[in-house]
Amino acid sequence: MQNLLLLLFYITSFYAFIPSLISRLFGFRVFRKGKNVKDYALTFDDGPDPYYTPLLLDLLKKYDAKATFFVVGEHAERNPDLLKRMHNEGHLIGIHNYKHYTNWLMSPKLVRQQIERTDTIVFQITGSHTEYYRPPWGITNLFDFSKKHHHRIILWSGMFGDWKERIGVDRLTERMKKRLRGGEVMVLHDCGTTPGADKHAPKIMLLALENVLEMAKQEGLKSIRIDEMIELHNASKHANSVRKLQYRKEGLAAVRTGIKKVVVKLWLGWEKVFHLVTHLKTITPENPFLHYRIRPYQGKRVAMTDGKFLEKGDSIVELHFDNKKLYQLGTTSRTSVHLAIRMIRAMEKQLPDLAHLIAKDPDAAEVKALYGVTMINRGPEQFGFLVKDLPKGWFAASSAVYLRILMSVIHPQGQKRLKEGSQQMIPKMIIMPMDVLYERFGSIHKPERTAPREVTEERYEEEESGILAGNSDLSRTPPVA
Known part of the structure; x- marks a missing residue:
């Protein structure tokens, strides 16, 4: 029994918990926020929804805002006209698995099949392949970081709990306004059929989003697609690289030293636990x-x-x-x-x-x-x-x-x-x-x-x-x- 528990601990840690922790804390092989970028990015998960997604597209068109939709493959398959409309109106389409399953409970092969199947659906409908991927709930596993993974993983810098109706329009508006600034990647949901979500929560989201889009317009901020943000992010990094080269070297050395100290402490702490258990x-x-x-x-x-x-x-x-x-x-x-x-x-x-x-x-x-x-x-x-x-x-x-x-x-x-x-x-x-x-x-x-x-x-x-x-x-x- 002890060996079985240790094996389960190893599997859970290496395959699921540690990769997710590293991606969230350090941004390892994921994009979650743009630096030195004036505009922000609206991203929407779980759709398309036959009722709420058209209303969302109307709202984005009204404010000339571009967004990134991480679609669930089976929803896209049932709503091809909505996918065409997203594409034709200049929005970016990414993947959110074929079914809304967590990557912790799927093998690498099954995750790959989910991504490839959804990419095929998007290509057949829009004529364009996808390049960006957001795992459900942002939960990654060890093999999501493989170089064989051809899709860029996108997380977020702002999540607001919009999948529950009880949050209310006012509270959701305030939460979003606090994160309304350049470089932010906001995640919202245009479908309420995901387990744990409220079916009509997108109604609350749409009302709050219109308030935020109005405020952004007044402040001269614009929602852009994730690929545009990444391009601006990379251009900004390149432009500042020469001027900040020495500073970055010193800062990087300090960060590495700090990370190494943290790793060593965790490592030595794990050894104490391992000694006690074994x-x-x-x-x-x-x-x-x-x-x-x-x-x-x-x-x-x-x-x-x-x-x-x-x-x-x-x-x-x-x-x-x-x-x-x-x-x-x-x-x-x-x-x-x-x-x-x-x-x-x-x-x-x-x-x-x-x-x-x-x-x-x-x-x-x-x-x-x-x-x-x-x-x-x-x-x-x-x-x-x-x-x-x-x-x-x-x-x-x-x-x-x-x-x-x-x-x-x-x-x-x-x-x-x-x-x-x-x-x-x-x-x-x-x-x-x-x-x-x-x-x-x-x-x-x-x-x-x-x-x-x-x-x-x-x-x-x-x-x-x-x-x-x-x-x-x-x-x-x-x-x-």
Whole structure:
């Protein structure tokens, strides 16, 4: 049950909650507001509606306002004349799925089918394909951000609760007037048949909208289409780029530093929760580096050594690096090689201690192997680990995303390292049979070892040169679990 709950938590977080949070807070791969734009944008969801949409089009025509309609495919299919009128009167048509379903409850394939089906309907009626997409309720999933997604995702900067009649004309008018300024993307609804909406709420919306359009006319503001706003937005950014280049660099660095601090805090907080839930044990509590837990193996059959196999259900020791320690090592290392050296030395100290603990642990009597997931090429092999490809699937994909984020945070070269070494940044399984662990590291009375050599400038350069020349088995990508 614990594993099932963890799996559901992972799926929900990676597939749905985190992408929506990132798009809302940081605007990642979505457009939600124009900067340095004089005019605003009216957008309408859920239509077309055979009764209210014609009234809305009449009102927009009266004030010479252009809007963007994110249509529901099945509604468009039933009202082709309204779609033609939108197109002929100069409004922009976008997609709001074929049915008003949330993307959290649909697979990537089903979302794509909803978009493609609606685009086909729009093209057959208007002769033009769509380029813009608004997911229902603005809820995105992980695959909505894929580069294969050919539609630009549009969210909003102002939402007013116009889908409920009880809001009333006066209150809705006041809410909209407060956001009436250049660059705002307002979302309203010209259809009340969506679950949770009131059927005749668009009547209230139309009355409030006329008040706002009148006020906008007096203030010299005009509603424009989303594609026009994006064009003006991009032109403004380009015009100011030279003048503000240095300022933007400094500001961006500060933002990145702030975001990184937030990410690190959330990341370390998540580790504490994960430790509590999974009851991880620490090898050396006074100087944490490796944590572990004993659990049944849940993956596919894996060949080890001497004709032995790791089977589903076999007892394993699952390894986890200490995130705080990784971050400290990463932020104080000068290069990736320096980081690798320090991690290798830490592993050399930890494995004998781990062998000692497991040998005395009665719960570990049936343990068959050490197990972990890592982004490396050769590093763990020198300790006796077998390096195996992860079976293709959700776990491998989510592990790759998580570990790439991890490396961008802890690695001395951050995103630059990810771009340069993308072919090597592949998550793999590392497995060490227990007999190998005890043979290499299992002496209870360890022989006296010399203290690790201090990494002086001369010694550091010597080790770095040796590694880069291929005289060591250290991977250019350090082990990360």
